[in-house]
Amino acid sequence: MTIPNISFGPFDLVAVAPYVALGLMLATVLLAVPVLTWFERVTLGLIHDRLGPNRVGPRGLLQPIADGIKLFFKEDILPSNVDRRIFYLAPAISMMPPLVAAALIPLGDFRVDMGGGQTRPLTLVAADINVGILWVLGLASLQVYGLILGGWSSNNKYSLLGALRSSAQAISYELALSLGVLMAVLMSHSMSLVQIVQSQTGGIMHWNILGLFPFGLVAAGVYAIAAVAETNRAPFDLPEAESELVAGYQTEYSSMKFAIFFMSEYAAVVIGSCVAVVLWLGGWDPIHPVLGFIPGPLWFAGKVLLLIFAFVWVRSTLPRFRYDQLMRFGWMRLLPVALVALMLAAAMSAYRTDPSAGSRIPPKPEKPKPLMGGTQSL
């Protein structure tokens, strides 16, 4: 989609695009809590065949605002004998990874009309790093620190148990998550999120979820399950399982600190959905090129919403796992499936790679190409 260039003095559209993308993503992540709490409660109500929020504002639309105000003005309790510094730090740590990861999510690409018949490509992304997906994984693995530290510093056995559970769960499912991601990398031959999306251009038949059929589907499934576990959402919400551990790692938290934990969970859901869209559902690619007149970011937002709905849907439908079942499922089912699928897919990919037909694997570079990403200027 070609758009005209708009200049603001020294800043043209190309120069401001990263900041636009960052702003959009940060806004999305931060606004996710109010919107998604409402969305989740309404959806749960629908699925459970009950009313859901309907008192504050039309259709309960103002309910999140009310919740927010309540949380703001609640007493901020500091239990005795907690490790104060870590207690305060934990929610912040848990909020950090999704915010950083937001900078890596590409939202769409355009061609900018520079005038005089010249066009330039423009990608709506804050930071396109050539190993971007690895950074996403790294940030995902950092997120567990918030939970662990919160649980540990609370000096409460339920909190500690929740923290232990969350760390074990995070380590266990990270492997499956990484293997699922690796499959996407295998199909797209790149670790850059932008290139992964670009490799899927051309409608649903080119999306990774249908690539190397059926292994793309399997890997997407593995990724989805592991992502649910990584974000500690039902049915993998053992770190906070209220029926067993009161509220797990967040038992002792109240007021805004609790709210930030809450926000980080929803932010993780949003980021997880975004990454899933990038990896499997073609990012901003329309479902068929015919529909290319709809701007890419809208497609992207639509797909992300669909996945968030899936998150809620799963939560409302499936009961919580028992802890040993969780571990067994992660190590004995998910991981072997992912491993076998990856190996078979790699074999299939190697088999299908016909050198004469023009492989998508770039040849070994004879001359170095300029580096993508912004670090070589140092």
Added chain:
Amino acid sequence: MSFAVPTEHYLLLSAVLFCIGVAGVATKRNPIVVFMCIEIMLNAANLGFVALGRHFGDVGGQIYTMLIIAVAAGEVAIGLAIIVSLFRTRETIDLDEADLLKL
């Protein structure tokens, strides 16, 4: 060819970190902390490898680093397992309490 940051800076930083790790290994009685200090030493070495790899324009330094990271992962898995079983049998992990190797 001059760099924005001279390689010597990185190597000196690496040496300083290594010395800090050595000090920790020599003074700590908690095996977990000793382990962490070993990780500091490994990281210091990694920094040296990567810096020298850049200096000589050889990607081998980075590959060395990755191998070190892999081995460190294995080492940590084994080491922590030893610590866990040590704790199970002796109810403490104080290194000075674990002296069965003594005559």
Added chain:
Amino acid sequence: MRPGVLIFWLLAVPMVACALLVITSRNPLRSALFLVAHMLLLAGMFLSLSAQYVAAVQVVVYAGAIMVLFVFVIMLLNLGGAQKMDAAGLGWALGIAMSLGLAALFVGTGVWKSGLHAGKATAKTLAQGGTAQAVGFALFDPELPWLFPFEVASIVLLMAAVGAIVLAKRKL
């Protein structure tokens, strides 16, 4: 001061501080947290050395997996409370003396400068630098010596996994 040098110092000073805090904290969990911070800063340092792939691996493996394991074990054994677990008196002094002696050796001989006169890096190699592609091609290049260590590392990892299970499992 050039921006690169500025970034170096901005990373280096907190790194050293974190490393010192790791060994001075009474509380192992604090030590672990400072070590995580140290590693994240080191990842930044790798980035400044244009080794993006290694930096990402550093975050994923070290900060994301190894250190989580550390924290997990610390909590599992409930070692959070500050325990008096440091060497005292002569042992402590001896350890510090060794460390200072090593530092004196490094500094006194100026060994970090020796052999660095001829940097071979060019803008090209620097730009090629640390992309996953460059590292991967070098790693699997049959003409370079890395393939065998890579395979050996995989065996080491397998043995470590088996060994950890054998050691930690109460009953096999």
Added chain:
Amino acid sequence: MNAPLQDLAIAPIVWAIPGLPLIGFVLIMFWGGGLVRTLGDARGRRVVGTLATAVVLLSFVISVFVLLELLRLEPEQRRAVASLVPLMDRMPWIEVGPVSVQFLALVDPLSVLMCLIVTGVGGLIHLYATGYMSHDRDYPRFFAYFNLFIFAMLVLCLGESLLLMFVGWEGVGLCSYLLISFWFDDEENAKAGNKAFIVNRVGDVGFMLGILASLAVFGTLSFHTADGRGILDLAARGETLSGPLTVATASLISALLFLGACGKSAQFPLHIWLPDAMAGPTPVSALIHAATMVTAGVVMVTRMSVLFAQAPVVLLVVAAVGLFTALFAATIALTQTDIKKVLAYSTVSQLGFMFLGCGAGAFGAAMFHVTTHAFFKALLFLGAGSVIHGLSGEQDMRRMGGLGRYMKVTYWTMLIGWAAISGFPGLAGYWSKDAILAFASGIPSIGMFMYAVGAFTAFVTGFYMTRLMAKTFWSAPRLPEDAHHPHESPPSMLLPLIILAALSVVGGLIGTPWGNAFERFLEPVLPGADMLHVHEAIPHGVGLALGALIAIAAMAAGAAAYRRAPSAELLPATVKATQPIYRAAANLWYADAAANAVFVQGGGRFAGFVARWIDKGFVDGLVNAVGVVTAFLAEIARGGQSGYVRFYAKTMIAGALIVLAYALIQAGMR
């Protein structure tokens, strides 16, 4: 003598001659017991026995083919090498510097002859053993050893180098040990096995030294090489690796080799193991201690005859030792009462004859006697075994007698064996023994004396064999009352007897003085007439007539003497107890006692001295001193092992620091 090595069309299957018995050994050793268990006792034994016999007979068939192949060549061309490893041209075994030993077989008349004897007679004895051992509980083990023995013996005969020959040489020694002490539950048997092994070692030392001397002198271990630089090639040309072959060198090597031959072939004074070796099952005695293994010495001497021919003094010693052993053992055989002991000393005596032939330079005649002796001595041993089998294990001739009517086949075949060994005109022993005696008479200056002693020994031989027959078959039965009723043996035992009896009758006809096909066949491997002057001082006719006369006289005298003594005792017991010569002979001329006193007890005392003073005092003192010093040092060092991990870590760091400091300062100085 110096014909180049030929290519033999049959060479690719020569490996099977020793290979088949080896396969049989492996199969039976590892699966024989299981086979007997799974197939049931009777069927399992039948399968094992058939397999063991079949592989040997198959080897015999192959040997025959090799012989036919060899006969198609011109006599001087009958020499070839073949790989002993299937499908391989030549498999290296030892490659050290210039020395190269390969698994190769030397195919020439001598080795083929020995293969035929070993596999042919051996196969018959295998067949016999299937009957004889049928009630033994270790049936598979016996046949495994038997096959292994055949394998080792064939390697000995076929080996292309001295070292490979030595492998077979030690292999047969091992099998002999295993089979003598086959019934190792009885301590006597185990001791007999030990004795055989140890006495053989004495000879083996000589053989080993001989091998090393050959290696030093000729620079190779192969008999013949393609470039004509093998031991025998060089020796035949009177050369060594450097310079001509002197008489002294040839004498040294051949003397050492003869010591080895003495051990294996039971020549005085190393004969003492052979009679004790009768402790093994009778087929073992027949196969190993009569037909094959003990002739290894003769085979070796014949193989190296080119070398011996250039050492006249050694040849004289060989003849003297042989003659003395022949007479010495024959007199002992006169006094023994155990049927197998008589045959054992008879074997020693006959081996003495063979060495007499070698010493006289008549290697062909010696090999001829090896061949005929294999026929009739195997026959006699197997017959004795049949008797023992029929009497359920009785071996003492004083409790036999009158058996001729119970076991007719055994009797008649033994009768033929008796006539053959005694030298009855026309039978096998007659031709070979008289050939040896005739050549012995040609030994310079003392030939007639040698002939006279040899003839006397032949007379004694005839007499003690007649004594054996009389005590066993002719005289009145002296079986104990409670003994089993004597019975004839099964057909599997009788068939070999009949075949061997037939061979004993006609076997000598290949080597009659008039058409000596045997010697002509062997001629290519023997030293030529230019090297060794052999002649017969007594004309053919006279020699043969005298021989026939002596044999008939001995047989007749024996028969007459025992006809008048129905109790089969010629001398009264009082005479036996007091007569000094008789007592000395009955006590084996005190050879065993002397060996026991000198070597066993004297050696024991010497070992005791060494153990007490040198070992305990000196060696142990040194060892203890090392221990004390180590303990002292450890006492000092144990302080370092505090068990504190941190201490270890610090030590490590300190060490690293020192090394690093050294390296860095060195680097800094440069």
